[in-house]
Amino acid sequence: MAGEKTADVGAAPACLCVLCGLPAAGKSTLARTVLRTAAESGWRATVVPYDDLIPDRAFQSRTVEDRVSLHDAPTEWKLHRQVVLQCIERFFMKPAVVAELPVKCQINGGVWEQCIQDLLRPEALDHSGPDQKPLVFLLDDNFYYQSMRYEVCQLARKCSLGFCQVYLHCELESCIIRNQNRPQPIPTEVILEMVKRLESPNPQKNPWEKNSILLNTTENLSKSGINRVMDLISSALNNPLNPVEDNIEQKEADRQKCATSVVHQADQACRRLISEAMKTARENQVSSEHMRSVATQLNESKTTFLQNFKKQILQQTSFTQEEDLDVEHVVKKAVAVFDHEKKEILHRIINDHK
Ligand SMILES: *[C@@H]1O[C@H](CO)[C@@H](O)[C@H](O)[C@H]1NC(C)=O
Ligand SMILES: *[C@@H]1O[C@H](CO)[C@@H](O)[C@H](O)[C@H]1NC(C)=O
Ligand SMILES: *[C@@H]1O[C@H](CO)[C@@H](O)[C@H](O)[C@H]1NC(C)=O
Numbered sequence: 001m002a003g004e005k006t007a008d009v010g011a012a013p014a015c016l017c018v019l020c021g022l023p024a025a026g027k028s029t030l031a032r033t034v035l036r037t038a039a040e041s042g043w044r045a046t047v048v049p050y051d052d053l054i055p056d057r058a059f060q061s062r063t064v065e066d067r068v069s070l071h072d073a074p075t076e077w078k079l080h081r082q083v084v085l086q087c088i089e090r091f092f093m094k095p096a097v098v099a100e101l102p103v104k105c106q107i108n109g110g111v112w113e114q115c116i117q118d119l120l121r122p123e124a125l126d127h128s129g130p131d132q133k134p135l136v137f138l139l140d141d142n143f144y145y146q147s148m149r150y151e152v153c154q155l156a157r158k159c160s161l162g163f164c165q166v167y168l169h170c171e172l173e174s175c176i177i178r179n180q181n182r183p184q185p186i187p188t189e190v191i192l193e194m195v196k197r198l199e200s201p202n203p204q205k206n207p208w209e210k211n212s213i214l215l216n217t218t219e220n221l222s223k224s225g226i227n228r229v230m231d232l233i234s235s236a237l238n239n240p241l242n243p244v245e246d247n248i249e250q251k252e253a254d255r256q257k258c259a260t261s262v263v264h265q266a267d268q269a270c271r272r273l274i275s276e277a278m279k280t281a282r283e284n285q286v287s288s289e290h291m292r293s294v295a296t297q298l299n300e301s302k303t304t305f306l307q308n309f310k311k312q313i314l315q316q317t318s319f320t321q322e323e324d325l326d327v328e329h330v331v332k333k334a335v336a337v338f339d340h341e342k343k344e345i346l347h348r349i350i351n352d353h354k
Contacts, residue, residue, distance in 0.1 A: 012044075014092070014135035015162030015236040018152050020143035022198070023191055024179040025170035026217035031138045033226055034233070041230065043134045043237075046118040048088070050141035053107045054080045081141075081148065083107050085155050088137060091116060092159045134237045144198045146206060147257040153208050153241070154250075160243055162236030164211040166229055167201050171218040208249050211236055258322050259313045262331060263306055269335040270302045277346050284350045297345050305338045 017034075019027040031047040038045035054077070084107060119135060143149045149165060156163035170178075172195060179185045201212035213232050215225050274295075281294050312334075319325050 012133060012135050013162065013237040013240065014137075014159075015164060015233060015240070016088070016137045016139060016152055016156045017233055017236065018139050018143055018149050018163075018165040019168065020141070020149060020165060020201070021168030021217070022144075022170060022172070022175045022194055023142065023186055024175045024182065025168040026178075026221065027140050027168055030166070030168060030215070030217070030221060030229070031140050033221060034136075034138060034229055037226060037230055038136055038233075041234075043136050043233075044119045045136035045138065046115045047138045047140055048084065048115055049111065050081070050084065050139070052111045053084055055106070055108055080107060081151070085151060087112055089155055089159060092161070136233055136237070142194060144194050145260065146199045146202070146209070147253060147260065149201070150206075150208065150253045150257075157241040157243055160240045162211075162233075162238070162240050163208075164232045164236035165201050165209060165213075166232065167212060167214045168217045169200070169214050170216075174218050206249070206252070208253075211239075255314065255319065258319065258325070259310055261322060262313055262325065262327055263310045265327065265331045266309055266334055266338075267302075267306055269331060270305065270338050273335070273339055273342050274298045274302065277342050280346060281349065286349060290349055294345065294349050297349075298342060301341050301345060302338065305334075305341065309334050 019031060021027055028047075028049070031049075035045050035047065087107070139152060141148075143152075143165075153163050155161075172191070175191055176188055179188070179191060200214075201209045203210045203212055211232065213228055215221075215229065217225075277298060278291070278295065281291055286294065313325075313330070316325075
């Protein structure tokens with residue numbers, strides 16, 4: 001993108017609109033409809049399609065566990081997401097300020113150019129002058145953790161843009177069926193795993209999520225649904241965020257992110273304990289029927305344990321980042337509790353069902 005073009009962005013009102021929800025919930029369909037409606041409203045709008053921008057989203061080559069954990073760790077995938085946001089940031093910066101991006105991992109430049117061209121086309125600019133038509137970025141990704149959405153909010157704040165979120169709620173079964181009818185479906189387990197992790201927008205808990213709506217996309221999009229989205233965007237355009245950082249929000253977001261990461265580490269440790277337990281049960285000639293029961297019980301026990309563990313961590317007031325916690329120690333101590341439960345479950349089954 002040529003630097004001088006960015007000057008056209010000028011003082012036009014602008015907003016970032018996050019479209020979040022499960023795969024096949026209808027995000028791209030909604031985005032297309034909003035684009036059409038936005039053009040009628042005299043807005044310049046574009047979709048930022050993460051699946052196309054980020055190469056090798058790697059749904060094919062990895063196990064379910066890796067695929068999902070990949071999103072948690074500060075890995076390549078996360079860096080890619082940040083590069084997308086840096087591109088948007090660069091779009092809003094004055095050319096003089098723009099240095100070359102420290103792009104460690106590439107996103108698809110052609111796709112990005114396309115996003116921008118939709119905004120800078122002469123016909124998108126001509127009538128009311130370059131600085132008048134509002135600009136709307138529709139960010140199309142799953143955004144299943146609130147921390148992923150918060151990164152977008154921070155960018156909106158930094159650049160004084162409006163910020164809003166549409167959570168596309170689609171009944172799981174419909175998502176699965178729609179996904180399976182696609183030319184390149186993603187594995188159903190990925191969707192199931194994402195359901196478990198999904199943190200839908202929660203304005204009560206996160207004040208920065210207050211400009212969010214839930215759109216039920218189990219059935220076709222209704223006209224009134226589209227109108228709600230347009231009203232939301234319109235309101236975001238009229239109420240840009242203030243770049244002065246709100247420290248309380250920032251801290252809470254950091255704490256959430258940290259807790260998520262610590263719980264993830266505990267989850268990994270528990271999984272190892274469970275597979276050890278399964279091995280022990282097998283070695284003790286537990287019947288296959290009872291093996292299933294062991295698996296279920298251990299699994300349920302793990303879920304409950306991890307939920308409680310996360311609550312406990314968040315109750316500690318003194319940390320905002322992992323460096324504030326002795327993570328290894330905290331995880332080890334907590335996992336010992338699960339290990340104890342695991343042993344009890346195992347002993348019970350082995351003794352009852354030999
Ligand atoms: C969404 O719509 C479906 C079908 O119309 C309905 O069964 C479901 O209860 C709705 N869910 C919510 C959360 O409104
Ligand atoms: C949804 O839209 C499709 C295609 O536009 C149509 O065939 C179908 O009947 C619609 N379903 C409902 C419930 O309106
Ligand atoms: C563990 O429980 C989750 C739901 O809580 C389920 O999706 C998963 O398949 C279960 N795994 C095993 C090994 O039973």
